[in-house]
Amino acid sequence: MSEPVKLSVVYYSSTGNIAEIANALVAEAEAAGAEVRLRRAPELAPDAAVDSNPAWRAHLEATRSVPEVTAEDVVWADAVLFGSPTRYGNIAAQLKQFIDSLGGEWQQGLLADKAYSGFTSSATQHGGQESTLLALYNSIHHFGGIIVSPGYTDGSKFVDGNPYGTSHVDAQGEIKVGEQTRTAAAVQAKRVVRVAAALKGAA
Ligand SMILES: Cc1cc2nc3c(=O)[nH]c(=O)nc-3n(C[C@H](O)[C@H](O)[C@H](O)COP(=O)(O)O)c2cc1C
Incomplete structure (x- = not known):
């Protein structure tokens, strides 16, 4: 039997929306047969900034075990x-900051030939989701990574409308991650696992 795809979900989240999507991606990737690690980027903001938003402080404390x-x-x-x-x-x-710490691994070619994809969240509908994912993908090009965007490969993508990656609009914390975003996460996770398995098989 072939080895399962090894997948890391690496995220940063201040107030929990991205963490929620990360957890959905973990569940979907595991259901697709992958061995999954969930990892968070360390908080770098000073305590004064974190404490200026009670939701930020609460989320940071609640996810210390990740x-x-x-x-x-x-x-x-x-x-x-x-x-x-x-x-x-x-x-x-x-x-x-985490991506910028990977120079040594980049130099050794250890970031290349993997499948990469991104997910994001914004307060407003045209608030920069696509530019955020494209900015992330700039670095992946430099890694020599294979960008596996969802595209419009599933009917649901014509509803959520973001072919660059899973995304959510939180309306200043008013809208929780819901069914549409979870469906997008399922499509993205399955596609990334499928493409990564094919790349692994071809290596
Ligand atoms: C410094 C800062 C800049 C932000 N910039 C934008 C922005 O340009 N457009 C937007 O729609 N939301 C913006 N937001 C809102 C967050 O992207 C949004 O609330 C997101 O869903 C938070 O995700 P999280 O709950 O995982 O932290 C910004 C928030 C902060 C704190």
Whole structure:
């Protein structure tokens, strides 16, 4: 029997939306037969900033048990799903800081030839989800990674409308991750596991 696909879900989340999607992706990837690691990028913001938003502080404390990501979690994986909230149309510094710590692994070619995909969340509908995912994918090009975007490969993508990756609009914390986003996560996780298995088989 062939080895299962090894998949790392690496995310940063301040107030829980991205963490919620990350957990949905973990469940779907496991259901698709992958061996999965869930990892969070460490919080870098000063306590004063975290404490300025009670939801941020509560989420940080509630997720302390999620292991912090290390370079080995990326090197180990056949596929990596990176998640970040939109920050002014870009990825969060906390996730970028982790990506920027991977220079040594990049130089050794240890980030190449894997399947990568991204997920995001924003407060508003046209608030920069696509630019955030495209910004993330800039780094994946430099890794020599294989970007596995969902595209419109499933009928549900014509409803959620984001071919770049799973995304959610939280309306300033008013809207929780719901069925549409969970469906998108299922489509993305299955596709990434399927493509990663094919890449693994071809290696
Ligand atoms: C500094 C900062 C910048 C943000 N920039 C944007 C933005 O450009 N567009 C947008 O729609 N939402 C923006 N947001 C809102 C978050 O992206 C949004 O609330 C997201 O769903 C939070 O995800 P989380 O719950 O996983 O932290 C920003 C939030 C912060 C704190």
